[in-house]
Amino acid sequence: MRKKLKMPSIGGKTIILNVVKYLLAIIIAVIPLIPVWSMLLWLAVQSFSGRVILGIIPSEVTFKNWRFLWSPIKMGLKEYPNIWPVTLNTLFLALGVTGLVVFVSTLGGYALSRMEFKGRMELMQFIIALHAFPSIILLIALFVILNNLGLYGKGYMTLVGIILIKAGLEIPMATWIIKGFFDAIPWDLEWAALVDGCTRWKAWRTVILPLVLPGIGAISIFSFLSGWSEFLLVFTYVEDEAYYTLPVLIYHMIGEFKFIDWGMLAALGLFFTIPTIIFFSTSQKLLLRIYVGGIKR
């Protein structure tokens, strides 16, 4: 429709402007991506190469770098656990963080957006102000607290403890995002449902929830990622190899960059990265709705 409207004004100037426009778009949005793409390409090519490659041309195509998918990994004399239980642990951790963040921050965000109570403004200010506390400060103190709580070496309980902490760190930001989604839902909509004879719960479920689903999606993405790539806490507090997660396993593969099996490292890195990229590609639309909510004004 817009094109039709523009039809009469098409002239040399417009064409030049269009060319300039796309040129600009390429310079700004495409060229800086070359490093990112070539890095991914390198990971992919390296993971199928028998030798370390210069640049991005493969040599000696092989699948042996991916052998961890079907057999345990052996480095030197040390055998590492099978990758699938480790992936399962990672998934447990990531989904645990996601679930907790979604549950807690949706409740909190709803209250902040929809309920009147004393100290509401101050609480909101406070939640933003938490961002002023850098994570580095928390690291040392969390280390003290966790040691004091005896989180070390409790198997799945340790992972649950880590979920609690990671979720706690994500919650201020998530609450704030989700609150934006609640804000964007007009009161009338909720009222209308209530007038139609829905119970409050049903109104919530059928009217409100679908409208904040994109918001829930958005915070899920961030919290999933933070759980998926958590390293330090798992490395420090998990004693038994049976409860390792992927970042810890990869750390054991990389070590101190001696004896690197670059091909397998690339394959592992890709294995670790691909789920997040797929996850994002399919759900990135949700991010477009951050703070904006479901309804156009």
Added chain:
Amino acid sequence: MALKISRKMLPWIFLAPMLMMIIFSWIAPVLLTVYLGFTDLSSKNFLDFIRNFFTENVHLTLENFEKIFFAKDPYVVEALTITAIYVVSVLSINAIFALVLSIAIAYFVRNEIVSMLLRVSWLIPRIMPGIIYALVWNWFIDPKYGLLNTLLKFAGVPEALLPESWLLSPPYSQILMIVVNGYVGASFGMIIYTAAIKSIPTDIINAALVDGASDFQIARHIIVPLLKWPMLFVISWQTLSLLSSYEYILMIWGSGGGGGYAGIARAAKVMVWSLYSYSKAFAAEEHLYGYASALSLILVIVGVVLIITYFKIFGFRRLMEPSRIEV
């Protein structure tokens, strides 16, 4: 009566889980750090401290702050300068470059699939797990094996301008530090801005098009003004994030292993304040938890001052609703 109380209580029931988790993950550590900043806690007395927070082996002292404020630690001034360069440069990528980028992706490129592909690509640095991101950067900048120098030569950069080592030679090392973090930060700005651009009512833009405005004029006179608040939000939020971010620097400059990365990061002039604090706590052999806490308390003070300033300048209500479009 009972109903009234429950009315009053209801919000707090909803908020309770959130508050509890915030207390556990944020408030307790912060309070503890304040205490630690005034102690000489290190690996020498750490085990005693875990058993008893008020053990006699941990001494209360002001020495940590003396070291910082009276420049007894000669590195404080340099770390401050580097942090300032780092925050300001990455911030300009995050806030200004990301704005241009978002207009290009979300408005100039009309093809939905191309636009989507670009968005996902720009998100890759953020969603790629940190160690892998650092690993591929280490490959990319390698003067022999990596592509960076080849690409730059291909783009016409004279060889004399290329450093022998991107890791070591300032200002190249600092450029690297900024770019590595810039890629990650740009996507944050992009998420906020594209969301805001997509929510601009189409009739406004169409009306301008009918009036014969070019896309550039629309970007300049309609989109940018509407993005004022999102931009202020991105700036204020990202300043605070950057002040405390050190992970990527640590992973890229520390990946050689074998210790001494703190010395190398210093020589490369990429030791930002938060990394300095981290290295005092976790990398130095003696683990100076007390001094590191004092160092990070300085960051807290800076952060709180900044937050208060932002509240004052931008107005709290606006900050609360960062990308609500005001038409």
Added chain:
Amino acid sequence: MAYSAQIKLSTVIPVILLIVGIIIGFVAGYAMKPPVATPAPTPTPAVKTIKVAVWGSGSPVDVTRVDNIERAASILNRLFEAVGVDVKIEVEKQFFRGDYMEKLTAAFAAEEAPDIIAMKNLPVLADGGYVIALDDYVEKYSDLLEDVYPVLWKSVKYKGKIWALPQDTEARPLYFRKDVLRQLGWSEEEIEALPEKIKNGEVTLLDLIEVAKEAMDKGLVEWGFYHRPNFGGTPFVILYYQYGGVLQDPETGKLVFDKSAMLKMLQLLHRMAQVDKVLPPTMIGTSWREIHAGFVNGRVLFWFGGTWHWAEWQRVAYHGELGELPEEYEWENIGFALVPAPEPGLKPLTLSSPYLYYVTAQSENPELAFLLITLATSAPIDAIHAVDSGHLPVRSTTVDQPYYKQSKFHREVAYMLEHTSFEPLHPKWGAYKDAWITAITKVEKGELTPEEALQEMITTLQAELGDELVIRE
């Protein structure tokens, strides 16, 4: 509503795929595993099991650091069995790829610390109360420890007590390319005599710089010298010692900064990187991959490496065509010597940084733990670790072990332990190293002159170390 439902489905797909993958993996994993025999019920329920946990770290070939404890335990177990004592020692091993200090602290806090740890970092462990002094046990079992190289006891003494047993050690030789020397016109005899001449001080580093220049001028190599990309001791500490520097006062235990030795050491590196240009000015921070590939492929003439690299080149494919080097290739093309005297009149030297076995403060059976580490370092077991991981033995009798004797490389480097030195044992040594590597980086790049770097280093060290530092002219 339809919109959100659709989004949900597409986000769920990767998760489903992943789960399916996991299930397939599990099934495949079990299908390929030989059926695990259900553990037979313990034969005699009266057997008392003592659990001993051991932690260690290193590269993948260093797992013998924890495995050898198991070997030691099996000796004791057979002993118990033979005399009919119903006790069985069970070893729980954990092996890491790098520093595990935080994890150790966490384990201590949870009262679940291992019994034995293999680590360096002695001052911190001793000061922090992580490990116990072993003097009494060393005395009690002195007959089992007579053959520990006397020089190694230095590396476990701190504040007048013995805190550990040396687990392994190594030397940091200067490797050289025989093939390049041949191309320079050296005869086989001259090449074979080089290590001996270096040992006698007839050939100095200055001479080798000239050789490197010649090789570079003729286009035989890209660089004359490579050294480590990070601190790691060699060759910096070695050069400083060679110039007469001292790092630790034996009386007070304080760290020492010897200005003239430090300056000479920095000047030498400056000369190599900036004047004679035989060393890359950006050596610090170069990737390990490039360093090894450069030397193994003959693009570099001299490499300040470690004894363990000999084994590493045989296991990691650094060579462009050959991949993993056969040992014959190494003998044909690579030689090794002590780090030569920097100039005439000084001494050749090497450096050892022994790995140590400790008994922790939370061990319930400290004496048993001590016996295990004593046995784990005894000659036959010591030989296994030394040969398999490319380290040097800690016992003088190990060199007579058949397993050890079959390794030509180990026979030939053993003499280096007579010319070795150690890094200081001090909790602030880390800060000292940081300041030092900063100075080295800047001097090699030409950013600072050696004099300026020296001054900067002194300022930093004085601030960080305070009165723990003694500055000598």
